[in-house]
Amino acid sequence: MRLILLVLALLVGALASPPAARAGGTLTIGLTQYPATLNPNIESMLAKVYVEGMTLRPLTAYDQDWKPVCMVCTELPDLAKGTAQLETTPDGRKGIAVTYSLQPDATWGDGTPVTTDDVKFTWEVGRNPNSGVSNFELYKRIYKLDVLDAKRFTFHLDRVDFDYQSAGDFRLLPAHIERPIFEADPAQYRFRTAFDSDPTNPGLAFGPYKIVSLTPGSEIVLARNPTWWGEKPFFDRVVLRTIENTAALEANLLSGSIDMIAGSLGLSLDQALAFEKRHGDAYRVIYKPRLVYEHLAPNLDNPILADLKVRQALLLGADRETISKQLFAGKQPVADSSVSPLDWIYDPDVEHYPYDPARAGRLLDEAGWHRGPGGIRRNDKGEPLRLSLMTTAGNRSRELVEQVLQAQWKQLGIEVTIKNEPARVFFGQTVTQRAFPGLAMFAWLSSPENVPRTTLYCDQIPTAENHWAGQNVQGYCNKDMDRLIDAIETELDRDKRKALWARLQARYAETLPALPLYWRADPYVLPKWLEGVRPTGHQNPTTLWIENWRRKDG
Amino acid sequence: MTAFLGRRLVESLIVLLVMSFVVYGLIGLMPGDPIDLMVTADPHLTPADLVRLKALYGLDQPLLERYWNWLTAALGGDLGYSRLFALPVEAILLPRLANTLTLMGLAFAAAALIALPGAMLAARRPGGLADGAVNLAAFAGISLPPFWLAILLIMLFAVALGWLPAGGMGSGSLASTARHLALPVLALTLASVGGHLRYLRASLIEALRADHIRTARAKGLSEPQVIWRHALRNALIPYVTILALDFGTLFSGALITETIFGWLGMGKTIYDAIMGNDYNLALVGLLLATTTVLLANLLADLAYAWLDPRVSYR
Numbered sequence: 001m002r003l004i005l006l007v008l009a010l011l012v013g014a015l016a017s018p019p020a021a022r023a024g025g026t027l028t029i030g031l032t033q034y035p036a037t038l039n040p041n042i043e044s045m046l047a048k049v050y051v052e053g054m055t056l057r058p059l060t061a062y063d064q065d066w067k068p069v070c071m072v073c074t075e076l077p078d079l080a081k082g083t084a085q086l087e088t089t090p091d092g093r094k095g096i097a098v099t100y101s102l103q104p105d106a107t108w109g110d111g112t113p114v115t116t117d118d119v120k121f122t123w124e125v126g127r128n129p130n131s132g133v134s135n136f137e138l139y140k141r142i143y144k145l146d147v148l149d150a151k152r153f154t155f156h157l158d159r160v161d162f163d164y165q166s167a168g169d170f171r172l173l174p175a176h177i178e179r180p181i182f183e184a185d186p187a188q189y190r191f192r193t194a195f196d197s198d199p200t201n202p203g204l205a206f207g208p209y210k211i212v213s214l215t216p217g218s219e220i221v222l223a224r225n226p227t228w229w230g231e232k233p234f235f236d237r238v239v240l241r242t243i244e245n246t247a248a249l250e251a252n253l254l255s256g257s258i259d260m261i262a263g264s265l266g267l268s269l270d271q272a273l274a275f276e277k278r279h280g281d282a283y284r285v286i287y288k289p290r291l292v293y294e295h296l297a298p299n300l301d302n303p304i305l306a307d308l309k310v311r312q313a314l315l316l317g318a319d320r321e322t323i324s325k326q327l328f329a330g331k332q333p334v335a336d337s338s339v340s341p342l343d344w345i346y347d348p349d350v351e352h353y354p355y356d357p358a359r360a361g362r363l364l365d366e367a368g369w370h371r372g373p374g375g376i377r378r379n380d381k382g383e384p385l386r387l388s389l390m391t392t393a394g395n396r397s398r399e400l401v402e403q404v405l406q407a408q409w410k411q412l413g414i415e416v417t418i419k420n421e422p423a424r425v426f427f428g429q430t431v432t433q434r435a436f437p438g439l440a441m442f443a444w445l446s447s448p449e450n451v452p453r454t455t456l457y458c459d460q461i462p463t464a465e466n467h468w469a470g471q472n473v474q475g476y477c478n479k480d481m482d483r484l485i486d487a488i489e490t491e492l493d494r495d496k497r498k499a500l501w502a503r504l505q506a507r508y509a510e511t512l513p514a515l516p517l518y519w520r521a522d523p524y525v526l527p528k529w530l531e532g533v534r535p536t537g538h539q540n541p542t543t544l545w546i547e548n549w550r551r552k553d554g
Numbered sequence: 555m556t557a558f559l560g561r562r563l564v565e566s567l568i569v570l571l572v573m574s575f576v577v578y579g580l581i582g583l584m585p586g587d588p589i590d591l592m593v594t595a596d597p598h599l600t601p602a603d604l605v606r607l608k609a610l611y612g613l614d615q616p617l618l619e620r621y622w623n624w625l626t627a628a629l630g631g632d633l634g635y636s637r638l639f640a641l642p643v644e645a646i647l648l649p650r651l652a653n654t655l656t657l658m659g660l661a662f663a664a665a666a667l668i669a670l671p672g673a674m675l676a677a678r679r680p681g682g683l684a685d686g687a688v689n690l691a692a693f694a695g696i697s698l699p700p701f702w703l704a705i706l707l708i709m710l711f712a713v714a715l716g717w718l719p720a721g722g723m724g725s726g727s728l729a730s731t732a733r734h735l736a737l738p739v740l741a742l743t744l745a746s747v748g749g750h751l752r753y754l755r756a757s758l759i760e761a762l763r764a765d766h767i768r769t770a771r772a773k774g775l776s777e778p779q780v781i782w783r784h785a786l787r788n789a790l791i792p793y794v795t796i797l798a799l800d801f802g803t804l805f806s807g808a809l810i811t812e813t814i815f816g817w818l819g820m821g822k823t824i825y826d827a828i829m830g831n832d833y834n835l836a837l838v839g840l841l842l843a844t845t846t847v848l849l850a851n852l853l854a855d856l857a858y859a860w861l862d863p864r865v866s867y868r
Binding site: 036037038039042129130132135136137187190191193195196197215216217218219241242243244245247248251252254255256257424425427428429430432466467468469470 | 813
């Protein structure tokens with residue numbers, strides 16, 4: 001009787017729940033970019049970060065809920081727990097010591113344990129000015145390293161920032177492979193690194209996957225890494241195929257050559273919208289607003305744009321809601337400042353500029369620009385209200401937005417001339433050297449709780465003297481904003497910091513250092529059988545959680 | 555003949571030297587250098603990082619000095635590293651040159667094999683039905699934008715019919731490579747065959763008007779014999795010139811085909827290198843392309859002597 005009941009129970013169970021998918025198989029991902037180098041600390045490229053989300057892990061990262069989490073460490077340093085301690089630096093400044101423990105089972109793919117020797121080596125490479133590491137300043141900031149044992153170490157940072165827990169973008173290098181190459185000639189390290197000369201060496205990976213073969217410029221094949229300490233990933237192999245032409249990328253998806261298209265390295269938004277209309281029954285398209293802030297940068301050296309009333313009028317005279325709805329099917333939300341509504345520091349009470357052409361007209365009148373012959377406004381000297389608008393030529397979305405803005409501002413009596421340039425010229429010279437006479441339309445990339453120092457601080461205005469460094473290309477200088485930025489960076493209390501962020505957003509809306517447009521969204525095109533992919537919307541890619549990706553049914 | 559070949563070799567070396575200077579200068583004059591591009595993508599880079607990286611990559615030196623350093627290193631056999639691929643330049647370019655030559659060679663051969671009988675058919679009765687059909691096909695081929703044609707072929711053969719892969723290089727086996735080559739070769743052939751047909755047709759019509767053709771016909775030779783034995787050889791001389799000159803344009807034509815089909819060839823590599831400010835890769839890539847064109851022109855010169863016994867080289 002018991003046996004019959006057991007068989008019945010098993011049968012009912014089998015009928016009630018769908019069969020569990022069997023792990024294995026290959027997942028082929030289409031990307032539009034191929035990484036220039038696979039060394040995690042040389043050059044920053046989306047494609048490289050995407051691939052290395054599967055083969056390596058940074059010390060810490062922001063998770064899908066935009067909270068800092070440990071990836072290779074076991075616990076984030078904390079002042080309350082004593083793993084972070086305020087101290088005085090040798091030159092008498094306020095500093096902080098942060099202690100991390102590495103995952104006890106973390107092991108490189110060749111069986112060598114991940115230890116503090118790797119931390120020490122990475123720090124030495126980063127601090128060598130000839131090594132080719134791009135964010136040298138991060139390593140300079142870690143002025144001292146104490147190795148406590150094989151798995152524990154302390155970084156001494158030369159200033160106290162609220163993000164002391166995240167250790168910047170510290171990515172471990174395998175000392176047992178890379179040290180001899182680096183020590184032979186630090187200046188040649190960036191060319192000789194094993195990540196590029198011997199990329200299939202298993203000792204270069206400690207993530208869920210390792211590289212087993214690659215064709216430069218075309219394809220990278222990953223297989224499960226047997227030494228991975230975390231949850232076993234579902235797929236046996238992951239193939240990353242580079243197809244730069246997005247129309248061909250779409251055709252490859254439809255032909256079954258690839259299974260999915262990576263969000264930020266895939267289809268444009270309009271392509272994805274059209275694709276969803278045609279093939280939405282076979283694929284799942286996720287639109288994730290990303291920390292890419294599309295805006296109009298005004299050159300504040302231009303006396304017309306230096307007038308706040310004109311900037312306010314321009315924003316009030318632009319129907320951004322309709323632009324977002326009509327051109328982007330509402331997938332790219334309108335921005336009110338450089339802080340994303342998805343960030344915890346966002347203030348929902350920040351001043352919103354609605355479409356209000358009547359108010360915009362009054363502001364222009366107050367600024368001394370009155371309607372003249374032909375409807376174009378003129379000042380007392382008879383000069384027309386004429387502005388140039390520049391962006392990257394060939395970017396269809398931006399060119400459409402430009403045309404709508406030009407038409408809407410013409411209604412206000414502002415004559416806008418469009419002068420676009422190839423991206424190479426626009427970003428390589430015009431924007432970086434502040435050579436745009438009026439407005440420049442482009443995007444700023446940021447990260448969760450990103451302090452806008454490089455884009456808003458007075459000393460970040462690019463000049464010939466500072467070799468055109470800094471991203472404050474509009475030439476905005478507001479001492480109150482500078483003080484807020486300084487205060488936010490050093491405020492460790494979350495509540496107090498949130499209040500400071502609210503003030504910064506209010507100041508932004510009041511002074512309009514840039515005219516916010518919208519938050520760009522990345523379309524992820526996924527097969528319906530794939531689950532577990534959670535786009536992050538920030539710089540840490542979805543692949544950092546590839547072990548959660550699986551096939552829905554067997 | 556040896557003197558001719560020696561002279562052409564010296565001329566080619568001079569052309570390559572001038573080309574290297576012009577190309578290096580042009581890339582150097584383009585706005586933005588690799589570090590400027592890096593700065594736009596990484597907001598954390600500071601002015602100090604900028605200065606350090608520019609010095610590290612030698613970008614703080616005057617253009618002439620950079621060119622001289624590159625030239626002396628290249629003459630010593632060191633072509634440098636590619637910034638985009640972090641590998642020696644020759645390791646990137648040589649396999650890609652082979653890929654492009656395979657693609658272009660097959661497309662060239664296919665276009666010539668289609669154009670030859672097509673032009674002969676059309677030239678027999680200019681204005682006739684066959685000529686009209688050939689002209690129509692030729693103009694259709696010339697008018698089709700290559701990117702559109704490529705996407706159309708993918709949609710038909712890879713998506714709708716599922717016969718051929720949509721792109722990529724294949725696993726390396728002969729069968730796999732052949733399957734992956736089929737669509738790019740077809741796209742390039744269809745895009746170029748129209749031009750070949752028009753050149754060859756015009757050349758054949760001209761040749762068929764010559765006195766010796768009238769004599770051949772008067773002797774009672776059949777029309778195929780007249781065309782094959784007497785007209786074609788003369789008609790091929792201007793066609794060979796066009797072929798040799800066309801070889802260079804195929805590098806740029808292959809750029810679109812290579813991009814859409816993900817075929818790793820020279821056109822795409824050179825384009826990426828120029829846009830990514832990869833001096834070494836762009837320069838050596840363009841010099842290799844120039845060498846290929848010079849070589850094709852040398853072969854054309856030699857072919858003239860074979861086609862026309864009156865031509866001789868001293």
